[in-house]
Amino acid sequence: MSDGRGPEADAPSPGADAPSPGADALSPGAGALSPGDFLRAHGPQAIDWAASYLDRVGTLPVLAQVRPGELSARLPDAAPERGESFEAVLADLDQILLPAVTHWQHPRYFAYFPSNTSAPAILAEMLAATLNNVGFLWRSSPALTELELVVMSWAAQLLGLPSGWHGQIEDGGSTATLTAAIAARRLTGRQKLVCSAETHSSAEKAARMLGMEVRTVGCDAQGRMLVAELGDLSDTALVVATVGTTGRGAVDPVAQIAGACRRHGAWLHVDAAYAGSAMVCPEFRWAFAGVELADSVVVNAHKWMLTPMDCSLLWSSRPEALRDAFSLVAEYLRTPAAEDDWALSEYGPALGRRFRALKLWAVLRCYGREGLQAHIREGVRMAAQFACWVAEAADWELAAERHFGLVCFRHRAGERFNRELLERVNSSGEAFLSHTVIDGRHTLRLASGGLLTTDADMSRVWELLQREALALSRAPGGTAR
C-alpha cells in the first residue's frame, strides 16, 4: 500500500523486522492510487450516489423492512484478504445495506425526533474527514478549537442565549447531560440528581453511570415539572429541566426551577435537545424564559438544525466549574499556558474531538438565520396543520397540546387498536411514527421537521392513518378495546 508515496514506493520495501510477503500485490481498491487520485476517481460516484439517494429516498420504505439478523446473514464472515474496489462497496451499500436502513431523511419519517442532514453539512463532513484533525490541545488544531468556540457563540446569539457563555460541541445529548452532572457533583459535593417523570432517560442514565441518586418529581397534566415538588434542594447536585420533553414536547417552568436551584445552590441543566433549535425564531422564545439563569444548556443541532450527527451544543455559564471537573494535563499534553486555556478537552469528558465545528459552520453560513428560521417554521406549520386534522376528526383525539413540531394523538378505539394501528402504519413502509404513553394510554407521536417533508407528505400520512384504522376496524379482532 503506497498511497501518496509516489510511484517509486509502489513496490513496498520489506521492513527490517517485518518482511511483507503479501504486499507486493497492491490492493486494487485503495492501494493503487494516491489518496487525491482515489478521490478524483471515486468521489464523483459517491457524490452522485448521495445526490440520487436524497432525490429518491421518498420512494423507499421508511422503516427498514427486515428482520433482526437478516442483514448480518448476508454479510461475509471476514474482511477480505486483498483490497476491493470502491465500486464494490457502493454496490453493496445499494443492494445489501440499503434494505436494512431506516430512512431518517425520508419525507415521511415522523418517529422520535427528526435528525436533519443537509447538503452543506454533508460536504463539510467530507472535508472534516479529509483534514482529520484531532482537537485535544489548542496546537493540535487551532482551527478546530477556535472555530468551535466561534460557531458556538454564533449559535448562542441565534437562539437568544446570553453572550459570554462557554460553548462546546459534544457527540450527543447523553454526553452533554453527563458532563453537566459531573461538573455539578464536583462543584457541590452532592450526590443527588433531580428530574421529572418526563425527563429524558439520559439523565437517569448519567446518574446511574456516576453512582448518583435520582429523585423524580411529578408533572402537571401538561407534562411540566411541578416546581412545588422540588422542595428542599440543599442536598441536590443538579436539577435537569426540559424545554421540549421527548414524550410530548412539554416545557418545564425554567425560571421558577432556576429560582429554586439558586436558593439551594444546585446546578440547573436545561435539556433543550429537541426544542432548542426552534429558539432561532423569536415567536418560540417564551419557552426559553429563565434559561439565562441556567448553569448549562444543551441543544442538539443534529436534531432540527440541519446538521447531521454528531452535533450536540453544550453551553455553560460556569466554565471554571467544568474545567475544575475535567482538567487533567499529562506531561505529553503540556503546552504553554496561553495555549492550555483554550484546550476544549479541559471542559468535558473526551480528550480527542472531531472537527465537528466545520459542518455547523457550513450550515450557519449556507442557511443563515433566515434559512434556519424558515426550516423551523415550516416544520411547526405542518405539525399544526396535522394537529388540526386530528382535532377535527370524530374518531381521533389529541393526547396532548401540540408543541413545536410534535403531535401526540390517538384513535378513540382504545389501547390495543392504537398498538395494532401503529404496527400496520410502520409496516406499510409509507411512513414511520413512534409512540409514547400519556395518561397511562398508548399514544402515537408524529414529529415533523424533516428536510424533505412537504404538505403532500402530511396529507399522505394522515390518509394512511385513516385508511389503516378503517381496515383494522373491519379486521377480525380489530375493534377490540
Added chain:
Amino acid sequence: MSDGRGPEADAPSPGADAPSPGADALSPGAGALSPGDFLRAHGPQAIDWAASYLDRVGTLPVLAQVRPGELSARLPDAAPERGESFEAVLADLDQILLPAVTHWQHPRYFAYFPSNTSAPAILAEMLAATLNNVGFLWRSSPALTELELVVMSWAAQLLGLPSGWHGQIEDGGSTATLTAAIAARRLTGRQKLVCSAETHSSAEKAARMLGMEVRTVGCDAQGRMLVAELGDLSDTALVVATVGTTGRGAVDPVAQIAGACRRHGAWLHVDAAYAGSAMVCPEFRWAFAGVELADSVVVNAHKWMLTPMDCSLLWSSRPEALRDAFSLVAEYLRTPAAEDDWALSEYGPALGRRFRALKLWAVLRCYGREGLQAHIREGVRMAAQFACWVAEAADWELAAERHFGLVCFRHRAGERFNRELLERVNSSGEAFLSHTVIDGRHTLRLASGGLLTTDADMSRVWELLQREALALSRAPGGTAR
C-alpha cells in the same frame, strides 16, 4: 428554505402561528436548490478541494503558524442573516481556516500518534452524513446496528482477538475506558481503579469523573507495569493495562496482570488504543499475549488503521456486564424484545450513535488485510530506520527502546537544549514532533505511520533535527545544559 420540497414550495407559506417575514428571499446558499442538486452543483468542488489538499498538504507548514486568538479575530462576530454560497465557505476554508490548521495528514506530522484518514473512509463519511442514521435502537437503523457488530467481528479476527466477543464503536479511547470503568464498578461493587505511572491520562480522568479512587503502581526501567506492585486487588474494580503506552510505546505484561485480576475478581481493561492496529501483523502479536483473558480491550482505528476520527473499537468478553450497567429503556424507546437485544445503546454511555461502521467497513473492504498490514509495516520500518540513525549519531541517544512506530530520543546537550530544539523544529513548519519525559528528562517523540509519509520525509526530518541542533549549539546561550 425549500430544499427538496419542489418548486411549488419555493415561496414558503407563512405558518399559522409563525409568520415568516424574511424568508421570502431565499438563501442563495442552501435554499435555492434541492439537496440532491446542491450536492451535484457543489460536490465536485468539495471533492476537488479534498483531493488537492491531500496532494499538496506536504507543502504546507505542519504545525499551524498562528497565535492563540488570531483565527477568532478573523472570523465574523455572528452568523449571516441570509445564506451564503458554498463557494464562499470553501474560499474561507482555504484563506482563513487553513493557516490555523495543524496538518495531521502532513507526511512530516510525527507528533503524539498518527491519526490516519484515507480516501475510502473520506467518501464513506460523506455517505454516512447523507444517510444520517441514528442508531439507538435496532429498528432506528438495522444497517447501522448490524454492520457495526459485523465489522467489529471482522476487526477482531484481523487483530487476533478471540471470537464471540461483543464489539462496539465508541467515539474515542476516553469513552471506551470510561465505559469499562463503569461496567467494572457496577459488576464488582468496588471503587478503585489501578493503573501504572505510564497509563494514559484518560484512566485517571475516568476515575475522577466517576468519583473512583486511583492507585498507581510503578513501572520497570522499560516503562512496563510492575506486576509485583499490583498486590492485593480484592478491593479493585478494574486494572487498566496498556499495549503501547503513550509516552514510549511500552507493552505491559498483560498475561500476568490478567492472572492477578482473575485471582481477585478485578476487571482487566486493555488499552491498546495506539498499538492495537499493529496486531493485524502476526509478527507483532507477541504484544497481545494474554489479551484473551481481558474483560475489555480498546483499539483506536482512528489512530493507525486508516479510519478517521471517531472510530474507537471496544470489545468486551462480558457483554452482559455492560448491559447490566447501561441498559435503560424508556417507554418511548420500547420495542419488541427480539429487537432490544441488538440495541447498541444498551452497551455504553451514549443513546444515539452515528453510522461510524460505514467508514470502517469501507476501509476494511478497500484495503483488505494485506493493505492494512502493508501500511503498518511501512510505518514500523520507517521508525526503525530513524531509530538506527539516532543510535549511530554521536550527539544523539535513544531514550527508550523503539516500539512499533514510536521513537523516543534526545540530543545529548541537555534539558534546555532539547526543549529549545523541539521549539525550533516545530516552528520551522517542516515537521511536527511532540515530547514526553523519560527518566525525568525531556525527551522528543517521533511517531511514524502517516498515510503520506515516505522515506524522503524521514530523511528530511532527521536532517532538520541535525541542522537545528547545530544552529542552536552556535546560538548565544544555545549550549546551555
